[in-house]
Amino acid sequence: MELFINQVLAGIATGAIYACMALAVVMIYQAIDHLNFAQGEMAMFSTFIAWQLMQWGVPYWWAFLLTLAFAFAGGILIERLLFKPLAKAPVLTNVAGFIALFAIVNSVAGLVWDFTIKPFPTPFGSAPFLGSQLISTHQAGMIGVTVGLLILLYLFFQFTRIGLAMRAAASLPESARLVGINTSWMIALGWGMAAAIGSIAGILIAPVVFLEPNMMGGVLIYGFAAAVLGGLTSPLGAVVGGFLVGVFENLAGTYIPEIGNELKLPIALALIITVLVLKPAGLFGRPIVKRV
């Protein structure tokens, strides 16, 4: 029983990483109806910016805020320059665009900061949390930030004018345009917010997985799995899905001997396929209704 509880705790700790990433994935999906395959790379790039600022002697929280601003502006810029012209293009073209963006960001980061693994500081320290060996204060902090972020997003979308406008633009673009909402800029705003959330995820994840251009590869796939499990249309679902994927992954690795460490990734992927087939809308998402 103790093993079980320990593994669940450890799962929640890793789940926080996936939850963060899944939140960014869902944000962009809400805004543009696409999965951004370059999301992880954008987060990685922002994390490198934060690292660089700290190397130049900027204090942690200032670097954090500057990186957020950079990611937000960067997200909007990418949308305006590269993806706005593709808004009416087939899904296929958009996916190719995401792949191109992935290649560019990954390669530029590798050139500027090279591929050596770098340690990344954490503001929460890494002592055991409340005497537990499994969760460090950093991981506890990560869970706290993820949940805090979720609450902030909820408040933003429910109680601010601009949040309402974004929701309107996402659900019924044409009607939203008729009542005077600039839907095109709402999409750009969605990109900016997704990039900013991604950068928070990157900064939180980096102390755990270490900083390098390929650090997001696996995390993004788990983030997708979490987003799909929770429902691609629900931020709450994304966070819950993230924790569930983390716990599930850990328990499967512990109790099914054949799985071990090697098959953890296929497990996440099998989860994606199972959820997509059995309940495509996910746990909290809304089913898709198609008009004939």
Next chain:
Amino acid sequence: MSAVDEVANDAPPVEAVPKRAMTLGTGASLVMLALLIIGPMFVKNFIVFQLTMLLIYALAVLALNILTGGSGQFSLGQSAFYAVGAYTSAILMEHFGVNYVLTLPVAGLICFGFGFLFGQPALRLSGIYLALATFALAVAMPQLLKLGVFEHWTGGVQGLVVTKPDAPFGLPISQDRWLYYFTLTVAIGIYIASVNLLKSRSGRAFMAIRDNEIAASAMGVDVALYKTLAFGVSAGITGVAGGLGAIAVQFVAPDSYTINLAIALFLGMVVGGVGWLPGSIVGSAFIIFVPNIAEGISKGLSGAVFGVLLFLVIFLVPHGARQVAMVAQHMLGKLRKG
């Protein structure tokens, strides 16, 4: 934000390509064929090998084109089918001593079955969801191939070495050249079969599903059957390409068939023009040669150069090689008249 409704995306998943625009005219086909036959006679063995790979990837891109351009379904998981085909050929040749020619139909059949089965769950998915599910398949494949259970057959992480076949009947040509012409023969056969498939009743059913699934089913097209069939045919052709690839490279290993291969095939299709079968060879050339060119321009930034080139293609020629070919044809027509 739970109040947010589903977004109704106006953009179609795949652009509709009329049937006539999917193939080349007879004249252009013959010129292309002559080039493919005569070209390799005058170049070095290494280039012949590269041309063989060009044909093999072209086959794999063609397979994806039938799936996406024909029936409108996505796949980012073609590398999985390619891997299954390659391993089938390699295992049959090395463990059972089967002749390499005979391994290809087996690889094709096994992949057809695999694709047909995978098509069943894929039935319930469309657009980005299908892309995600196939993406998961492609990422999982190398890990599955490394499994200890299959190690006796697959050679685990080490992979398998495949012997390169000699030219038969004592023909005085090198192994590489023989393999090229062998691949070319297979490729032409599959190309003709694919063109005929798309022109047939089944092909029309594919396209009806691509253009409007609901309308297609109202007209009596068995949507579930034809969608899984498209998956099976596409996987089968990819499997043959994988088998040929294993023979040409003389080596199979789990890490040769990562998600990168699937992405490359996908990009090949986009660059070649979705739904335009002859474009497959252009797309294949793009994924084989452009990374080399990118590396030549800047070693450290090869990924970025590749990405920028891809964006250029997306923005300047969104219909890929098909668009270039159409413009060229138009210009030729003008010249003739003037």
